[in-house]
Amino acid sequence: MTRLVTLVAAALAAAPLYAQTPVKIGFMAEMSGPQGALGQDQYDAFMMVVERNGGKLGGVPVEIIKEDSQLKPDVATQIVQKFIERDKVSIITGISFSNVMMAVHKPITEKEVFLIGSNAGPAPIAGAQCSPYQFIVSWQNDTQAEVVGQYATDKGYKRVVGMAPNYQAGKDFIAGFKRYYKGEIIDEIYTPLNQPDFSAELAEVAAKKPDAVYVFYPGGLGVNFIRQYQQAGLLGKIPLLATSTTDGLTLPAQKEAALGVISGTFWGPDFANPASKRFLEEFEKKYNRIPSQYAAQSYDAAQLLDSALAKVKGNVADKKALMAALKQADFKSVRGAFKFNNNHFPIQDMYVFEVAKDAKGRVSLKTIGTALKNHEDAYHTQCPLK
């Protein structure tokens, strides 16, 4: 296992007068394997804020301990145990995948350690299993599909085919899409999770001649799907609506094959607000690539911690005060307005994007509308928190 301890607080050794025990933060994400790019974007954006502030968040020195959960819930559980018992962290952030989140959510929040999630937002923790120690900076999973469903309704599509891998998340996203789509789903096609070729399904879709196709194919599957959709001559003929299929991580491999695909989420690289512009500029300069939405989420997680630690002056032992400070979310989010709901998930605008070339001619995401304003997830009423 790779274990990298970044002791950024060392920079402060020159000023022993102000020496203060650094606040320990555990960062855990998927850093290896095909999904490693997601965790890497989360980590890079988080560390960008820490480094910009000279190894501090909220004016207090921080020590970030990085671990790779390898997309294995059992490994993640062990890491969390180590974080809490040996490293004595008071805050854990990152968490890329929902299955990992479900495994570590209880062990973390039960020990009254703050969980600042910057990606996964499965339904159970937004509803009945919510905890006051969780603060999810990204989104509840379903909302990324709901916004696309709303778009399909707004466009007046009557007949839509849904396609996703045959596992829990695939079904969740199709369900989320249907929650806001008022037309008819003429077919739902679920493909085995390890199936790389969609030629047979695409031939079927083409024969059905739907008004639009809605898909959820994350990571490498999305690269396969988009290329094959374009090669089959369907791109531009049948509108393609997608969740997590054309994002900052897959577009560099899809390029022109994805032009015109519609997707929906909370932020895009063309946002004009000052916080987003600064983030984009600094990220591109430092890492020489367009940041993905996952980087934006983690950047906001770091900013949230920055604001809250400043409010409590680094005193993480006062959990009540820190919880209140986090709940206020007093920071300039890259998405514009940001507010926590009763279940500590964001209430936020959800936007629709089209894959298009940016000013520099690179294939990126272009905002084409706000389908859902001040959107709350469907589960917050089941969460007992006030």
Add this chain to the structure above:
Amino acid sequence: MTLGLFFTQLLNGVQLGVLLFLLSAGLTLVFGIMNFVNLTHGSLYMMGAYFAAAAYNWSGSFLIAGLIGVPATVLLGLVVERVALSTLYTRDHLDQVLATFGLILFFDEVVRIIWGPSAVYMNVPDALSGTVALFGLAYPSYRFAIIGVGLAVGVGLYLLIHRTRVGMLIRAGASNPAMVSALGVNVKLLNALVFGLGAGLAGLAGLMAGPIFSVQPGMGEPILILTLVVIVTGGIGSIRGAFYGALIVGIVDTVGRVFLPTLLRAFFERSIAQAAGPAIASMLIYLLMAAVLALRPQGLFPVKHG
């Protein structure tokens, strides 16, 4: 279901089969002639795709990607054979599996370090980016190109194995390696040749797969499993077996995937059919393999001895 759609799906099955053939031909040769279980074959396919994608991104030409990617994979295969695998020929199969499995992990990590964890860009050549109208439905031209390349390789291999001196030695090696070596044939060289040929075919498969599948770490493993199913079904060591086996597996897999959910819908509720259809369809080829193993353990088209 129209007749046109049925033929399109059949064509999809043939195309998948042909791609599997490119991979299984190499694997079955190495397995049959050198009696060597080479799990690295999937990694060679991945390396072929990466070499081709790198050459494609550098030159912008699919042709150059092929001219660089395939020989580079052959070269890599020969180096791997000499450095790591040649000492394992006399060991038993478990040692070979362990060593070549280790190489899979090694190559996955190498590409991750060099090219990063995300998928790498590669596209079809411009001339083949369109579609061809077929039975009233559009079919991607590039998929026709895959079928063409696969059939050409099939014919080429047939001529090589049955019409040349090298092919005669390969056939002899498959039947009785001890006798071939006793007759003074340089078996070491023959092994390297067979391994290089297998690597070249894997590289060619990687090149052809690059524009339709995402080129990313670990891309070789799922297809390696299919390839193993093909050679077990077709008969280990037999090129003919690899060819027919690949076509059968490709067609069964594709046709099953499409028709089973529709078929189940006639008997069950829609939601059950939607969930169970793909699950059962993905089992079909393994059921086929199990049936073949039970009834004809030597495979459907085994090597003819004597």
